[in-house]
Amino acid sequence: MAKDMQQPELIMSELDVLRIERLIEKTPGLAKQVAHLESELARATVVKPENIPADVVTMNSRVRFRITETGKEFERTLVYPADAEKTEDSISIFAPIGSALVGMRVGETIEWPTQHGKSHVEVIEIVYQPERDGDFTS
Numbered sequence: 001m002a003k004d005m006q007q008p009e010l011i012m013s014e015l016d017v018l019r020i021e022r023l024i025e026k027t028p029g030l031a032k033q034v035a036h037l038e039s040e041l042a043r044a045t046v047v048k049p050e051n052i053p054a055d056v057v058t059m060n061s062r063v064r065f066r067i068t069e070t071g072k073e074f075e076r077t078l079v080y081p082a083d084a085e086k087t088e089d090s091i092s093i094f095a096p097i098g099s100a101l102v103g104m105r106v107g108e109t110i111e112w113p114t115q116h117g118k119s120h121v122e123v124i125e126i127v128y129q130p131e132r133d134g135d136f137t138s
Contacts, residue, residue, distance in 0.1 A: 010103030037099035
């Protein structure tokens with residue numbers, strides 16, 4: 001995908017969206033921190049968990065991604081905040097990079113906010129996705 005300002009289409013599980021919205025409602029004082037996430041939720045195409053394509057990042061997915069400006073690659077599991085300390089190499093959905101990754105497909109690039117402006121992240125591979133493995137409740 002060209003690195004223009006157009007953001008990729010997002011596909012999200014209705015279960016993930018419901019859980020994320022509940023967490024936002026239950027966690028006062030997060031307005032600034034989750035503003036980007038809320039805009040991503042608003043523009044996502046929401047589908048039943050069993051209809052999630054195998055190449056889409058969902059909650060509890062293990063994903064390999066690259067920061068395009070540096071070429072640095074990471075492999076992390078996208079988790080809810082309560083699971084961040086329980087899961088090795090995890091990234092919270094409330095972190096800017098976590099909210100950027102959710103709903104993206106392998107091969108797509110998205111612009112996301114950083115402390116120093118904006119950066120671009122590209123999804124390289126989904127190592128594990130619960131829905132792909134038949135777990136529609138994670």
